[in-house]
Amino acid sequence: xxxxxxxxxxxxxxxxxxxxxxxxxxxxxxxxxxxxxxxxxxxxxxxxxxxxxxxxxxxxxxxxxxxxxxxxxxxxxxxxxxxxxxxxxxxxxxxxxxxxxxxxxxxxxxxxxxxxxxxxxxxxxxxxxxxxxxxxxxxxxxxxxxxxxxxxxxxxxxxxxxxxxxxxxxxxxxxxxxxxxxxxxxxxxxxxxxxxxxxxxxxxxxxxxxxxxxxxxxxxxxxxxxxxxxxxxxxxxxxxxxxxxxxxxxxxxxxxxxxxxxxxxxxxxxxxxxxxxxxxxxxxxxxxxxxxxxxxxxxxxxxxxxxxxxxxxxxxxxxxxxxxxxxxxxxxxxxxxxxxxxxxxxxxxxxxxxxxxxxxxxxxxxxxxxxxxxxxxxxxxxxxxxxxxxxxxxxxxxxxxxxxxxxxxxxxxxxxxxxxxxxxxxxxxxxxxxxxxxxxxxxxxxxxxxxxxxxxxxxxxxxxxxxxxxxxxxxxxxxxxxxxxxxxxxxxxxxxxxxxxxxxxxxxxxxxxxxxxxxxxxxxxxxxxxxxxxxxxxxxxxxxxxxxxxxxxxxxxxxxxxxxxxxxxxxxxxxxxxxxxxxxxxxxxxxxxxxxxxxxxxxxxxxxxxxxxxxxxxxxxxxxxxxxxxxxxxxxxxxxxxxxxxxxxx
Numbered sequence: 001x002x003x004x005x006x007x008x009x010x011x012x013x014x015x016x017x018x019x020x021x022x023x024x025x026x027x028x029x030x031x032x033x034x035x036x037x038x039x040x041x042x043x044x045x046x047x048x049x050x051x052x053x054x055x056x057x058x059x060x061x062x063x064x065x066x067x068x069x070x071x072x073x074x075x076x077x078x079x080x081x082x083x084x085x086x087x088x089x090x091x092x093x094x095x096x097x098x099x100x101x102x103x104x105x106x107x108x109x110x111x112x113x114x115x116x117x118x119x120x121x122x123x124x125x126x127x128x129x130x131x132x133x134x135x136x137x138x139x140x141x142x143x144x145x146x147x148x149x150x151x152x153x154x155x156x157x158x159x160x161x162x163x164x165x166x167x168x169x170x171x172x173x174x175x176x177x178x179x180x181x182x183x184x185x186x187x188x189x190x191x192x193x194x195x196x197x198x199x200x201x202x203x204x205x206x207x208x209x210x211x212x213x214x215x216x217x218x219x220x221x222x223x224x225x226x227x228x229x230x231x232x233x234x235x236x237x238x239x240x241x242x243x244x245x246x247x248x249x250x251x252x253x254x255x256x257x258x259x260x261x262x263x264x265x266x267x268x269x270x271x272x273x274x275x276x277x278x279x280x281x282x283x284x285x286x287x288x289x290x291x292x293x294x295x296x297x298x299x300x301x302x303x304x305x306x307x308x309x310x311x312x313x314x315x316x317x318x319x320x321x322x323x324x325x326x327x328x329x330x331x332x333x334x335x336x337x338x339x340x341x342x343x344x345x346x347x348x349x350x351x352x353x354x355x356x357x358x359x360x361x362x363x364x365x366x367x368x369x370x371x372x373x374x375x376x377x378x379x380x381x382x383x384x385x386x387x388x389x390x391x392x393x394x395x396x397x398x399x400x401x402x403x404x405x406x407x408x409x410x411x412x413x414x415x416x417x418x419x420x421x422x423x424x425x426x427x428x429x430x431x432x433x434x435x436x437x438x439x440x441x442x443x444x445x446x447x448x449x450x451x452x453x454x455x456x457x458x459x460x461x462x463x464x465x466x467x468x469x470x471x472x473x474x475x476x477x478x479x480x481x482x483x484x485x486x487x488x489x490x491x492x493x494x495x496x497x498x499x500x501x502x503x504x505x506x507x508x509x510x511x512x513x514x515x516x517x518x519x520x521x522x523x524x525x526x527x528x529x530x531x532x533x534x535x536x537x538x539x540x541x542x543x544x545x546x547x548x549x550x551x552x553x554x555x556x557x558x559x560x561x562x563x564x565x566x567x568x569x570x571x572x573x574x575x576x577x578x579x580x581x582x583x584x585x586x587x588x589x590x591x592x593x594x595x596x597x598x599x600x601x602x603x604x605x606x607x608x609x610x611x612x613x614x615x616x617x618x619x620x621x622x623x624x625x626x627x628x629x630x631x632x633x634x635x636x637x638x639x640x641x642x643x644x645x646x647x648x649x650x
Contacts, residue, residue, distance in 0.1 A: 001056050003027045003048040003160040003517055004073040004147075006126055008135055010217040011154040012042055019168055020044045023157075026164035031520045038062040038071055043128050045073040050520045052377050053077060054260045059099040068109060069130035074101040075145050075160055075513075076123030077522065079255035079529070084118070101125070108136070116140075116211050116224045120530055121255075122522070124206070126158060135214035141225045141530055142384075143195075143208030143502070143509035149219075150202055156214050160513065162203055162352045174201040175650065180354075180607065181471040184643070187457035187484030187632075189356050193475060195502045196221065199353040199646075208502050208509065227499040227530075233538035241543055242557045245535065249389065252529035253279040253380075257287075261377030261521075266367060267293040267330070269317025269566065269574045271554055272385025276526055278561045280380055281327040292374060293322065293330045296363040298579035300334060305578070305626045309571060312578035317566050324563040333370060338362045339583035340638075341591055344645055350514045354646050355507070358638040359577035359629060365515065372519040379521050383508060384528035387498060388536045392544030392551040396491045400545045401431075402438035419548025423570060457484025460612045460636045462605070478503070484632065492541060499533065580629045588624045592617065595637055598644045607647070608640055 005023045007015050020039060027035075027048035034049040045062035062073040078084070078100040085095055088106050104125050108115045116138035124147040126137035135156065139147050149158040150171050159165050166173050179199045182192040195207035206212050209225040235241050253276060257263055263284060267273050281291040295318050298304075304312055311317070315332060322330045343362045347355065355361070371379050382389075397420070404413040417428050459466075466472060475482060479497065488494045498504055512523040526532065539553060546552040555567050584591060598604065599613045616633040628634045 001050050001052045001077065001522070002061060002073070002075040003030060004061075004075050004124070004126065005046045005159040005164055006073060006128075006135075006157070007044040008128070008156040008214060009042040009154060010156070013154070014041050015039065015044045020046065022167035023159065023164045024048065026161075026167055030517045033057075034059075034061075036060060036062060038064055038073075040071070040128075040130075043071070045071055045126070045128065047073045050517070051260065052522055053100070053258050055097060055099040057260060059101065061101055063101055063105070065105060068105070070105055070108070071128040071130070072101050072105050072108075072125060074104060074123065074125035075147075076100050076104065076121060076125055077258070077524075078103055078119055078121040078123065079252070080120040083120075087118070113211060113213065113222070114224075122524065124160070133215065136211065137206065138211040138224065139206045139208055141209040141227070142505040142528055144505075144512060144525075144528070146510055146513045147206040147212075148198065148203055149206065149212070150204070151214075151219055153217065156219070161517070162198065162200065165203060172202055173650070175199065175647075176201040177465060177607075178469050178471075180643070181461060181465055181469040182475065183354055183356075184461035184608070184639070185459065185466065185471045185475060185482070186480055187482065188480075189507060190480070190503050191354070191356060191507050193478045193480065193503045195506060208505050225530075227533060227537070228496070229534055229537040231538070232540050233535070234540075238543070238546070238556065241539060241553070245389075245553075245557050248531055248535045249275075249526065249529075250279055250283070252526040252532045254283050255529075256280075256378060256380060256524040256526055257283055259377040262292060262375045263289060263378045263380070264292040264294060264371045264374070264376040264521075265380035266382075267295050267318055267321070268576070269311065269314030269321070271390045271551060271558070271562070271566070272382030272527055274321045274382075274562050274566055275385070275389060275554065275558055276380050276382045277321065277328065278325045278558065279526070281325050285327045291328050292371070292376060293318075293328055294367045294370060294379075295330065295332050296367065296576060297332045297334045299336055299583065302579040302582050306575060309573060310575040310578070311572050312575055314574040317569065317574070320563045320565045324566075325561075331370070333363075333366065335363055335366045338366060339587065340580060341584050341587050344642055345649075348642065348646055348649065350518065351510060352514070353510070354639070354643050355511070356639060356642075357507070357511075358635075358642065359580045362583075363576075364511065368515045368519040368521065368523075371521055377521050379523050381523060381525050382527045383525050384533075387495060388527045388533050390551045390554045391495065391536060392549075392553060393491070394550055395488060396541065397545045397548075397550055398431075398435055398438050399491055400541055401435045405435055405439040416545070416548055421548070423548045455483055457482070457632055458612055458616065458636050460609045460616070460640060462607055462609050465607055495537070499537065577629055578626070581624045581626045585624050589622075591641075592620075592622060594644075595641065598640060601644070604640075604644055604647055607643065613637065613640055 024046050032048045033051040037046045047061035049061050051057050062071055064071045084103055108127055111118055122144040123140045124145045128135055148162050150165050165171050176199055179192050179197045196204050198205055209223055211222050211224050213220045265277050267277050284291050298312050322328045340358050340362045347361045516522050543553045549555055558567055595617050599610050616637050619633045
């Protein structure tokens, strides 16, 4: 709900008024409902406040509790308020009015530095404990809000965004080659694995799921949350699993509807966003509110070039959901004339660092802009659903069948195969060889020992920079796939590791924080709720693959909640970004020309492998082809261009 900042001097020197004003001045580009500061000589806190929840209206941040000698500034929406009211024994008369920041402060008084373990929601906060001469803060478990900091021998400075930090004369703006090397070397959408570092050498970030303590001039980071579910949930029937899911997911959705403004949601034709929308629309109806949905569609003159099982225009499925669920005001936006190439400079300004989601940038920003115009304060999505509520893809299905085969559970295996072949209109002879290879991989390796997997994502990092930073050795320690094409051998183990790592979460937190500040609304994802994730991890694997259906658990759980055309659809899949090259056609010559400049510019010759880039330019060619959007050469060219623009503006 806020952009927050602060300065602490360890040397007892008073904070210059000019410095605190400089920090706050940098936030003026964002809309604000209130702006306050608190200056206590060697301590400064500031807040550029945007009201989102009913309790935040008129809230004073920073807030100083004179009795407890505590100061807080916060960017937070707390979702387990009722639970905290009970634990903290807060009077019934205070419940409706107490803002989340004061709730955090009361929780800090009870639990001290253990407080983030007791809070559920999207948050960062910083507390100055005057009695203990200590600064303490935390970032939520998935890093949905950002917090950056700088420290030297005598000063500590923090901020929601990076740019304000450079307004102070003692903070230099230098490129962090280690971060940039990770960005270039990782084939996937992950930008870096070191979650304390940033693209700027002197600027650090509080990692997701971490607290920060600053005392006696020293900084200590502590991980307070690791998602690790060792015991599976054991219920008596499928119906009990579904009932339990409805309970936990409904709480997650309902908690995220708390706003004095309007509520919106991104909506595709798939399961995750459809499930979020169905629960949200029903809950909002009780408040006499309608849910506004926003769906990205291709431009009017786009010609679908994709295979039959892909659906670039998901309107037929989206409208099925809208009509079935009800209480929805649906909007379909084609962003006519918009393209990701033209958005690079503005998105770099927004992100404050290079980014990889080139194809999605223009519509992510466009939906937030449209939602702001319509008074939306909460914008829902289901981005984390693939790893939580709708887990159970083809890979997990074959893993499960392979385990049945190894355990010689023939009856169960053939029963599931019958379901599967009926659903997909195929034969057992097509499926059993795949299952057998998974069950007995050593046989497959013996048969194909002379045919190793050979694909390699093009490495476009300068080899000298890679050696200098030891980036490939570092990435191997984090189990990062450097090929860009190898299959995941065990999806259950992959999922466990995914939730233990910090780096998959950070990019969405950076984008969501900066978009929310610009458009004065919050992106909120119920599929990313900690309680939902823990529940979904505890569900036995067989719940996810029953009756020959991929994503079986969610499909069964949303019966009579989503229409069967959407719920049972396993033959076609929505695909976003299929019209990106089509949108770039008017600027294609400019795009290629700038790539040639990049490939010969000494400014980036020490960062990028210009020979690889020149080769990629030749492969992409002078004529735009729609299928290039999913080509790795196109990916390295767009990522190189984004880095190039970033370096030039440095």
